Amino acid sequence: MTSRLPASEPRPRVALVCAASRGLGRASAEALARDGFQVAICARGAEALAETADAIERAGGEVLALPADVSRREDVERVIAATVARFGGLDVLVTNSGGPPSGRFLSFDDDTWKEAIDTLLLSVVRLCRAAVPQMQARGGGRIICITSISVKQPIEGLVLSNALRSAVTSLAKTLSIELAADNILVNCVAPGYTRTGRVVELSEQAAAREGTSAAAIEGRTIAKIPLGRMGDPKEFGEAVAFLASPAASYISGVTIPVDGGWTRGL
Numbered sequence: 550m551t552s553r554l555p556a557s558e559p560r561p562r563v564a565l566v567c568a569a570s571r572g573l574g575r576a577s578a579e580a581l582a583r584d585g586f587q588v589a590i591c592a593r594g595a596e597a598l599a600e601t602a603d604a605i606e607r608a609g610g611e612v613l614a615l616p617a618d619v620s621r622r623e624d625v626e627r628v629i630a631a632t633v634a635r636f637g638g639l640d641v642l643v644t645n646s647g648g649p650p651s652g653r654f655l656s657f658d659d660d661t662w663k664e665a666i667d668t669l670l671l672s673v674v675r676l677c678r679a680a681v682p683q684m685q686a687r688g689g690g691r692i693i694c695i696t697s698i699s700v701k702q703p704i705e706g707l708v709l710s711n712a713l714r715s716a717v718t719s720l721a722k723t724l725s726i727e728l729a730a731d732n733i734l735v736n737c738v739a740p741g742y743t744r745t746g747r748v749v750e751l752s753e754q755a756a757a758r759e760g761t762s763a764a765a766i767e768g769r770t771i772a773k774i775p776l777g778r779m780g781d782p783k784e785f786g787e788a789v790a791f792l793a794s795p796a797a798s799y800i801s802g803v804t805i806p807v808d809g810g811w812t813r814g815l
Contacts, residue, residue: 594664598616680692700804702811718777744780
């Protein structure tokens with residue numbers, strides 16, 4: 550009579566979500582933790598990050614909170630290393646960062662552009678550079694870049710975001726081709742007007758420029774959304790969780806808008 554070895558347990562999947570202390574990043578981390586991922590989260594604000602980690606733990610998730618600024622190369626390298634040290638590897642990277650200042654082209658000098666490039670573009674370059682070898686060692690992975698609907702339809706007054714998030718989209722498309730042989734899928738998720746602190750802040754800034762109220766700006770925005778409302782961050786998090794799931798195993802090199810139909814392009 551031959552003995553049978555017990556089947557090995559599936560290896561836990563590991564995700565790193567950046568700028569996860571609030572808004573879209575937090576919603577993404579919570580959705581991934583719900584789906585069984587061991588989740589590392591990072592953000593600049595240590596207090597808000599700890600609150601997010603506590604919420605994930607209370608919901609039964611396993612989380613590692615790492616205060617960090619993704620615009621700093623040394624912070625990026627430290628976060629990736631700490632994630633791998635704690636969980637043994639990395640399967641999913643969700644790139645994300647705070648939005649740059651709003652304003653028109655002539656209002657920004659070189660220093661502002663350089664800061665925005667570090668935050669929006671070079672952060673993604675450095676995160677991917679550090680994460681890809683870890684995914685190759687695991688036999689594959691997913692890179693999911695949080696961008697903006699400005700990559701599909703530029704938004705007035707957001708020249709920095711319009712330019713640099715489009716650069717991230719081009720980078721992601723290039724990586725989706727280069728890394729396909731390693732079974733690493735690379736996609737972007739482009740949030741539309743979602744009820745986050747960032748959107749509230751932009752409404753207030755626009756109201757100040759135009760001499761009107763933030764409520765009037767918000768009403769004007771909602772009037773352009775076919776679904777007639779702003780999104781909820783949890784709805785965005787579900788899109789990220791889908792791209793990280795086995796159901797999305799044949800999707801790579803695309804940008805998925807989560808915008809209630811706001812984008813008018815095909």
